[in-house]
Amino acid sequence: MPLDFLYVLRHATSMLRRAAIVGAAALTACASSEPKGYVTVTLAGSALGAEGTVVTTQAARFEQLNPGVHVVIQRTPDDASQRHQLFVQWLNAHVGQPDILQIDVVWTPEFAAAGWILPLTRWHPDVSDLFPGVVAGDRWAGTLYALPWWTDIGMLYWRTDLLQHAPTSMHAMADALRRAHAVGTPRDGLVWQGARYEGLVTVFVEFLGAFGGAIMDDSGRVVVDAPQSIAALTFMRDLLRDGLVPRDAMTWHEEESRFAFQNGDALLMRNWPYAYALMSDTSASKIAGHFAAAPMPGGPGGSPTATLGGQQLAINALSPHPDAAYRLIAYLTAPAQMLERARIAGTLPPRKSLYDQPALDSALPMGVAVARAVLEHATPRPVTPIYSQLSDLLQVQLHRALTGQAEPSRALRVAAAQMNALVDRTHVRELAHGRDSAAAAASR
Amino acid sequence: MKEQRTAWLLVAPALGSILLIAMFPLGWTIWESLHQHDLRMPWLGRPFVGLSNYATVAGDARFWGAIGHTAFFAFASILLELALGLVLALAMNRTFRGRGVVRAAVLLPWAIPTVVAALLSRFMFESPWGVVDVLLTRAGLVDKPVVWLAGAQIAWVPLILADVWKTTPFVALLLLAGLQNIDRELYEAASIDGASAWWQLRRITLPLLKPAIVVALIFRTLDAFRVFDLVYVLTGGGPGTSTEPIALYTFNTLLQNLEFGYGAALSVVVFAATFGLAMVYIRWVGGVAPGEAAAR
Numbered sequence: 189m190p191l192d193f194l195y196v197l198r199h200a201t202s203m204l205r206r207a208a209i210v211g212a213a214a215l216t217a218c219a220s221s222e223p224k225g226y227v228t229v230t231l232a233g234s235a236l237g238a239e240g241t242v243v244t245t246q247a248a249r250f251e252q253l254n255p256g257v258h259v260v261i262q263r264t265p266d267d268a269s270q271r272h273q274l275f276v277q278w279l280n281a282h283v284g285q286p287d288i289l290q291i292d293v294v295w296t297p298e299f300a301a302a303g304w305i306l307p308l309t310r311w312h313p314d315v316s317d318l319f320p321g322v323v324a325g326d327r328w329a330g331t332l333y334a335l336p337w338w339t340d341i342g343m344l345y346w347r348t349d350l351l352q353h354a355p356t357s358m359h360a361m362a363d364a365l366r367r368a369h370a371v372g373t374p375r376d377g378l379v380w381q382g383a384r385y386e387g388l389v390t391v392f393v394e395f396l397g398a399f400g401g402a403i404m405d406d407s408g409r410v411v412v413d414a415p416q417s418i419a420a421l422t423f424m425r426d427l428l429r430d431g432l433v434p435r436d437a438m439t440w441h442e443e444e445s446r447f448a449f450q451n452g453d454a455l456l457m458r459n460w461p462y463a464y465a466l467m468s469d470t471s472a473s474k475i476a477g478h479f480a481a482a483p484m485p486g487g488p489g490g491s492p493t494a495t496l497g498g499q500q501l502a503i504n505a506l507s508p509h510p511d512a513a514y515r516l517i518a519y520l521t522a523p524a525q526m527l528e529r530a531r532i533a534g535t536l537p538p539r540k541s542l543y544d545q546p547a548l549d550s551a552l553p554m555g556v557a558v559a560r561a562v563l564e565h566a567t568p569r570p571v572t573p574i575y576s577q578l579s580d581l582l583q584v585q586l587h588r589a590l591t592g593q594a595e596p597s598r599a600l601r602v603a604a605a606q607m608n609a610l611v612d613r614t615h616v617r618e619l620a621h622g623r624d625s626a627a628a629a630a631s632r
Numbered sequence: 633m634k635e636q637r638t639a640w641l642l643v644a645p646a647l648g649s650i651l652l653i654a655m656f657p658l659g660w661t662i663w664e665s666l667h668q669h670d671l672r673m674p675w676l677g678r679p680f681v682g683l684s685n686y687a688t689v690a691g692d693a694r695f696w697g698a699i700g701h702t703a704f705f706a707f708a709s710i711l712l713e714l715a716l717g718l719v720l721a722l723a724m725n726r727t728f729r730g731r732g733v734v735r736a737a738v739l740l741p742w743a744i745p746t747v748v749a750a751l752l753s754r755f756m757f758e759s760p761w762g763v764v765d766v767l768l769t770r771a772g773l774v775d776k777p778v779v780w781l782a783g784a785q786i787a788w789v790p791l792i793l794a795d796v797w798k799t800t801p802f803v804a805l806l807l808l809a810g811l812q813n814i815d816r817e818l819y820e821a822a823s824i825d826g827a828s829a830w831w832q833l834r835r836i837t838l839p840l841l842k843p844a845i846v847v848a849l850i851f852r853t854l855d856a857f858r859v860f861d862l863v864y865v866l867t868g869g870g871p872g873t874s875t876e877p878i879a880l881y882t883f884n885t886l887l888q889n890l891e892f893g894y895g896a897a898l899s900v901v902v903f904a905a906t907f908g909l910a911m912v913y914i915r916w917v918g919g920v921a922p923g924e925a926a927a928r
Contacts, residue, residue, distance in 0.1 A: 302674045384870045438782040588872035
């Protein structure tokens with residue numbers, strides 16, 4: 189029954205928290221009874237399938253190279269929002285384990301502002317080879333808090349058997365969709381991630397960039413109700429209204445759109461790089477060999493935009509072994525390990541120099557040229573500790589506008605008002621200048 | 633005097649556990665609701681803010697929307713469940729071959745966990761490849777697949793149907809128990825006097841079934857008011873927040889956004905509303921059928 193479920197959930201989480209404290213205490217006790225110089229480092233992250241294989245292999249190799257360090261891989265939910273919830277509860281309970289957290293690119297400022305993860309400056313990491321856009325998301329108030337493990341990037345998949353080339357502007361894309369719609373095949377035009385979740389915001393950011401809009405300006409004000417933003421959302425709404433994007437897509441996540449596209453039911457698809465290898469598999473995909481990937485089109489008013497995602501590694505502020513933890517992070521993010529990861533799990537490495545290596549070209553299913561073309565347009569989402577809450581408010585209004593419950597202009601004005609109220613209430617703009625000034629502002 | 637002290641001593645463990653299990657969490661939630669406490673913003677601390685969370689609730693459009701959705705869902709689903717449940721109960725109350733099998737079969741949906749039932753409905757109503765759309769298109773009833781889950785109004789159809797499918801057996805069972813309490817001689821006497829079946833249903837069955845109907849109503853209203861898992865799985869409260877019930881909104885605030893202060897305030901309001909509803913019903917039952925309700 190409904191309430192029981194909620195009740196169980198609430199209880200389960202509090203029990204988990206207690207178990208985590210006890211567990212951490214036990215682990216710390218173990219660590220202190222270990223022979224001198226022998227430490228255990230725990231890494232919590234998604235370790236499913238091929239990803240799990242890579243991280244276990246690499247951890248074993250790290251142990252051989254670092255006698256005295258034992259690595260434990262702790263599996264956490266694959267679903268990002270569940271993992272986020274779990275981490276926040278652990279960190280609130282002040283546990284020292286896991287030492288290393290695999291965090292999404294948009295969580296870094298949140299965890300850093302909360303004081304849950306350590307600044308990495310004392311180890312002087314070399315970030316010159318990493319993509320600047322990625323590193324920007326790993327900094328908070330000018331300090332580096334995490335290192336990128338792999339990069340994700342939004343891209344446009346198109347059918348090479350139905351189109352001559354990838355659309356070069358939003359209006360050219362709409363024209364191509366309209367022509368296919370007139371013919372009636374394939375069934376759907378463009379498919380995307382339209383359900384009310386973070387995926388919808390990542391899609392919106394790409395349309396926003398094409399029209400020259402933004403969610404937040406440099407001073408930290410939400411500007412999602414600017415004319416360019418309204419134009420972008422109106423354009424998206426019109427695609428749905430004209431049947432160029434199926435209305436079903438407003439309930440879809442990554443996999444539903446991939447199924448539609450790989451069954452040959454769509455002309456275009458917005459998705460992440462993971463889909464490339466899966467759709468090239470002739471045993472499951474009807475369009476293997478008949479598709480390619482490109483950046484989402486840019487213009488009018490803006491430029492091609494690719495929403496930046498990806499996973500970072502950060503150190504728990506209460507970790508008893510931060511030095512060993514950092515050594516593991518440095519090892520996992522070194523070029524050789526990133527290359528191996530690309531080969532086995534198909535993830536994009538965030539290191540510039542690797543893109544000149546033929547080894548990466550053969551490791552990536554889509555090839556280096558396409559990856560580099562899209563990465564050139566990588567755009568981070570707003571770097572702020574309250575990103576998740578802001579995104580939540582935006583998701584509701586985007587979904588309302590795209591399912592015909594509100595005009596785009598009205599929806600975005602409501603979203604901007606709510607989001608700016610949250611920005612003011614939480615004093616995040618002061619927080620960017622340090623915790624003390626935010627605390628001062630909060631107590632005023 | 634001494635006896636009285638012994639009595640207190642004897643009930644102390646029970647009272648203590650009730651205090652610990654029921655009153656303490658409730659008190660803690662109320663205390664929490666008087667604070668601004670956001671797990672994800674430790675820099676704001678946990679200041680005491682008095683009733684300001686409740687003031688925010690009062691002006692929160694999403695909250696009032698959620699209350700409206702909950703009330704609508706409760707009304708529509710219970711109405712259908714009572715009507716269908718009565719038909720099923722009347723059918724099951726007759727004597728016929730294989731009655732035991734039929735009764736067991738009717739109960740089947742009730743035995744399926746709600747999350748599973750919700751997932752089943754989601755697969756059925758997922759357009760365009762869900763079985764509902766495929767059947768409707770094949771039968772020629774619609775030109776193109778209906779998009780069930782992305783329309784603000786039409787999304788209620790799968791939600792309410794799923795709830796009706798799952799819960800009607802429960803209502804039918806309660807009503808069947810009520811039917812079996814009715815003295816058969818009343819019908820015999822009525823038949824001898826020449827009363828039609830319709831008259832018997834209106835003048836004998838329904839009035840005597842009233843206590844059972846009220847009990848079913850209480851259970852279903854309180855359940856529907858707390859509806860969570862069905863919506864969570866089927867629509868996630870969407871599109872937008874157009875099908876979000878109050879329990880899901882509270883869940884999102886408390887466990888998704890980890891706003892403990894505001895979430896606690898929402899929980900207290902929901903608790904007060906459910907409690908008030910239960911009180912009204914209990915008084916009503918007391919008036920309708922003294923002793924009857926307690927027997928069930």
